Structure formats: C-alpha cells, structure tokens
Amino acid sequence: MRFLQAVPAIFMICLAAGVMLGTTGLRFWDGFTPGARFFPGWLAGAAVILSLALLLTQWRGTDAGAPDLPDARGTRRVLAAMAGLVVMALLVPTLGMVPAAALFMPFLLLVVLRAALLPSLMTTVIVVVGIEGVFARWLGVPLPAPFFQ
Incomplete structure (x- = not known):
C-alpha cells in the first residue's frame, strides 16, 4: 500500500474525529427525539468504518489499482x-x-x-x-x- 492511496481514508478518519470532537457539548439523544449530535455521530461512525475498510482493502493489496488522479x-x-x-x-x-x-x-x-x-x-x-x-x-x-x- 502506498501512502498516496491511504490519504483519502486517513483524511476521512481525521475529519470524523474532528466532527466527534466538535460536537462533544451536544446531546446525542434528547428526550424522545434524537439530539443535535445524533446525525453527526452516526455519520462520523460510518465514515470511520468505511475508511478502515478502505485501508484494509489497500493493505491487503486487493485495491483496483493506481489512483485515478484528475488531469x-x-x-x-x-x-x-x-x-x-x-x-x-x-x-x-x-x-x-x-x-x-x-x-x-x-x-x-x-x-x-x-x-x-x-x-x-x-x-x-x-x-x-x-x-x-x-x-x-x-x-x-x-x-x-x-x-x-
């Protein structure tokens, strides 16, 4: 796995961590309804899971090949x-x-x-x-x- 291929996954993990840190003062659940941290928390959790899956795929060498960088x-x-x-x-x-x-x-x-x-x-x-x-x-x-x- 090359570092360039891992950059998007690492960026998403850092972004998810920033979202979780930025919403620490908000409530996840507020009475009978989801709180202000509910959606960002689930979104950050999904981003971490998908990013780790991408890193695992790249580490195992089963990726699709070279990154398709824009011209x-x-x-x-x-x-x-x-x-x-x-x-x-x-x-x-x-x-x-x-x-x-x-x-x-x-x-x-x-x-x-x-x-x-x-x-x-x-x-x-x-x-x-x-x-x-x-x-x-x-x-x-x-x-x-x-x-x-």
Missing part, C-alpha cells in the same frame, strides 16, 4: 469549486445562508461546470427555494441570518 483541467475545476466553497463560507456570516447559496450555485454551475445558462438558473432557484422552504420554513432550522439584519 490539469480537472484539478483546476476542483480548486475552483473549493475556492467557491471557501468564499461561500466567508459570505454566510455577512449575507446569510440563502443569499450566499444563491451566489455559490451559479458560480459552481456556470463557471466551474460550464453548464447552460437557463438550466443553471433554474437549478439555483430550486435549490435556494428548497433551502428556505424545507429547512427554514418547514423544519424550523435556524439558518445563519445576514449580519445586517
């Missing part, structure tokens, strides 16, 4: 998507979740993926309305509000 164009797309996510994360406290997502989606679809204009705008509207409608209105999840509100 230069694919690398630029990955870096652009990551930069967009970072900018979105920086905009959420200032603009709020819904406007930041409304800016991120067209960037991702039009600039990074180079999709057609009309389907990209329709997808953006559907996602933004879905975030607001499902999470904020229906489920009552408090989304990050704009700083100026």
